[in-house]
Amino acid sequence: MKSGGNLEAVLVAGHFAVTGELGPPRGSNVDAVRKKAAPLKGMVDAVNITDNQTAVVRMSSWATSLICIQEGLEPNYQMVCRDRNRLAMQADILGASALGIRNMLALSGDHQSFGDHPKCKGVFDIDSIQLINMVKTMRDESKFLSGEAIDGPPRLFIGAAANPFGEPFEFRVHRLAKKVAAGADFIQTQCIYNMEKFGRFIDMANDMGLTQKVHILAGITPLKSLPMAKYMATSVPGMDVPEALIKRIEGVDKKKRADEGIKIACEQIQELREMKGVAGIHLMAIEWEHKVPEIVERAGLLPRPKVAPPPPQPPAGEA
Amino acid sequence: MIVASRKSLDEILGLLGSCKKVLVLGCGGCTSICLAGGQREVRDLCAELDARVRDHGGGLTLHELTIERQCNETFFADADALVKDYEAVLSTACGAGVQFVAERHPALPVLPALNTAFVGFDKGVGWYEENCRTCGDCVLGETGGICPVTRCAKSLFNGPCGGTRSEGTCEVDKTVPCAWFEIHKRLKGQGRLALITKVRPAREWENQTRRSVIQEPYKARYAKP
Ligand code: SF4
Numbered sequence: 001m002k003s004g005g006n007l008e009a010v011l012v013a014g015h016f017a018v019t020g021e022l023g024p025p026r027g028s029n030v031d032a033v034r035k036k037a038a039p040l041k042g043m044v045d046a047v048n049i050t051d052n053q054t055a056v057v058r059m060s061s062w063a064t065s066l067i068c069i070q071e072g073l074e075p076n077y078q079m080v081c082r083d084r085n086r087l088a089m090q091a092d093i094l095g096a097s098a099l100g101i102r103n104m105l106a107l108s109g110d111h112q113s114f115g116d117h118p119k120c121k122g123v124f125d126i127d128s129i130q131l132i133n134m135v136k137t138m139r140d141e142s143k144f145l146s147g148e149a150i151d152g153p154p155r156l157f158i159g160a161a162a163n164p165f166g167e168p169f170e171f172r173v174h175r176l177a178k179k180v181a182a183g184a185d186f187i188q189t190q191c192i193y194n195m196e197k198f199g200r201f202i203d204m205a206n207d208m209g210l211t212q213k214v215h216i217l218a219g220i221t222p223l224k225s226l227p228m229a230k231y232m233a234t235s236v237p238g239m240d241v242p243e244a245l246i247k248r249i250e251g252v253d254k255k256k257r258a259d260e261g262i263k264i265a266c267e268q269i270q271e272l273r274e275m276k277g278v279a280g281i282h283l284m285a286i287e288w289e290h291k292v293p294e295i296v297e298r299a300g301l302l303p304r305p306k307v308a309p310p311p312p313q314p315p316a317g318e319a
Numbered sequence: 320m321i322v323a324s325r326k327s328l329d330e331i332l333g334l335l336g337s338c339k340k341v342l343v344l345g346c347g348g349c350t351s352i353c354l355a356g357g358q359r360e361v362r363d364l365c366a367e368l369d370a371r372v373r374d375h376g377g378g379l380t381l382h383e384l385t386i387e388r389q390c391n392e393t394f395f396a397d398a399d400a401l402v403k404d405y406e407a408v409l410s411t412a413c414g415a416g417v418q419f420v421a422e423r424h425p426a427l428p429v430l431p432a433l434n435t436a437f438v439g440f441d442k443g444v445g446w447y448e449e450n451c452r453t454c455g456d457c458v459l460g461e462t463g464g465i466c467p468v469t470r471c472a473k474s475l476f477n478g479p480c481g482g483t484r485s486e487g488t489c490e491v492d493k494t495v496p497c498a499w500f501e502i503h504k505r506l507k508g509q510g511r512l513a514l515i516t517k518v519r520p521a522r523e524w525e526n527q528t529r530r531s532v533i534q535e536p537y538k539a540r541y542a543k544p
């Protein structure tokens with residue numbers, strides 16, 4: 001075991017994994033975190049804690065991760081390249097691991113121009129693929145990016161993102177391959193609405209042998225309403241929402257649209273479970289955390305597997 | 320070429336403060352080529368300043384002089400001779416030129432009339448686009464002649480990010496091509512995609528402290544004894 005965390009144990013045991021997502025509050029409001037965490041407990045194998053998502057300042061992802069640990073939820077600590085240079089990143093990685101965080105997700109991050117400080121200086125000292133490789137080197141070789149030795153390497157299960165729908169489509173699987181080569185243990189994809197296109201992406205990943213090397217969790221975000229569906233279709237760069245899906249939501253009574261969104265998500269999950277190369281789902285119920293129990297229940301994903309934690313391993317370098 | 324654009328008249332007047340006699344020093348180099356700080360732009364600037372000051376009671380004496388370049392001492396004979404008669408120099412050179420003048424005349428306020436914007440090329444007359452961040456470690460040979468440091472909004476070395484739009488434009492601005500979409504397209508056309516399918520490791524940034532360059536044949540000339 002690389003991390004000793006629950007998500008890794010679930011995936012290694014071959015279970016169909018479920019991860020959730022929790023956006024930290026815009027303040028130091030601990031209760032807000034607890035309130036969002038409560039419905040996720042026992043419903044997901046780990047929960048992503050976003051890092052200044054959409055470039056808007058929020059409670060830091062590592063601090064929110066720690067609150068989740070207190071609440072009995074395993075965090076997947078997200079880290080973006082926009083806000084930190086390699087010194088700050090390595091320091092936070094060590095700190096996160098020291099305090100019991102066992103998963104992290106390496107991301108480029110939304111550009112600062114989208115956020116609440118649009119003219120701030122974006123760091124981008126290293127990119128997400130270089131970050132993946134840096135964490136892997138820290139963990140497996142007990143070395144900093146500088147090559148110097150680490151006293152007690154971090155124990156982290158390394159995640160990366162993939163967007164099968166960004167252009168150029170044909171290169172996306174190669175970028176996935178780069179993330180695997182850099183050291184990603186698991187992948188969480190962008191929200192999937194175009195199942196046919198995602199199927200083609202996974203086929204390519206299967207053909208290239210990538211799904212043998214990395215656990216791919218397919219991104220699901222239930223559409224809450226018609227405006228949300230339209231927003232996703234038109235305003236989120238790199239998102240692909242087929243017209244038919246929007247029509248389907250439009251076609252039901254306004255009061256039943258949220259339910260229809262969940263129904264669609266459940267159908268997608270069923271389809272994904274059958275898909276070779278898909279190891280689980282990443283359920284991003286944006287500002288809809290309290291609906292997660294209902295969604296996972298209706299999708300037949302309960303109860304979540306209880307995998308006995310493996311015996312603790314001595315850190316690399318001491319064995 | 321170095322591209323610059325003029326500051327607002329208000330900002331320039333603010334910089335001039337109470338100075339009454341000002342030498343407006345144009346540059347015949349890059350800022351002249353990009354139509355921001357050559358002879359003609361100096362003339363226009365002085366006319367605008369004159370008109371504005373006249374409206375407020377006058378009293379500002381401006382002298383126009385444009386020299387070949389403000390970043391090399393061989394072009395300074397005329398300017399050096401004039402400077403002593405003025406309270407300040409208003410330079411329309413790039414940031415380097417302004418500093419060069421300031422270093423020659425440390426007792427005098429040397430003020431910038433321009434904002435130095437970037438290193439770029441011409442898109443049309445009076446229209447320029449940034450293409451080089453002078454990062455000091457050029458990767459263009461492996462990126463199809465398209466600079467990811469300058470043209471990718473996140474300066475990614477292993478792009479594209481997840482935000483590329485369906486029309487191949489950047490997540491930040493739907494009218495701007497995604498650098499990595501373009502890199503992919505060009506290298507594909509050249510049959511050289513292998514250049515971007517391997518992980519490019521973290522780079523050492525060469526532009527974090529002030530740099531100087533001495534070309535190889537001149538190393539001996541400037542060697543410290
Ligand atoms: S969309 Fe393209 S140019 Fe824009 S930040 Fe992403 S990779 Fe860079």
